[in-house]
Amino acid sequence: MPAAISTARLEARISTDLHSMLKRAAELQGRTMTDFVIAAVQEAAQRAIEQAEVIRLSLADQECFAQALLSPPQPAPALERAFARRRKLLRAE
Numbered sequence: 001m002p003a004a005i006s007t008a009r010l011e012a013r014i015s016t017d018l019h020s021m022l023k024r025a026a027e028l029q030g031r032t033m034t035d036f037v038i039a040a041v042q043e044a045a046q047r048a049i050e051q052a053e054v055i056r057l058s059l060a061d062q063e064c065f066a067q068a069l070l071s072p073p074q075p076a077p078a079l080e081r082a083f084a085r086r087r088k089l090l091r092a093e
Helices: 016-028 033-053 059-070 077-092
Strands: none
Touching (some): 016 033
């Protein structure tokens, strides 16, 4: 028996012109207006999230990042001390 899908309701007031446009677009794609709106909103949400989460680097920044990965700088003394303390704490457990 499939698990029940949780749903939520979304309501919006729109102009009659926009309503007519959405209805026509849905009909052209052979979808219900609800299916059309859900697909469009989902696509827009995914695009907005991707734009907010994906880091885009210039070519120079990409080269700098790759170089830092291939030849990392020597750790600072404070970092060396932190790693030594971590090793000591892990051995104590």
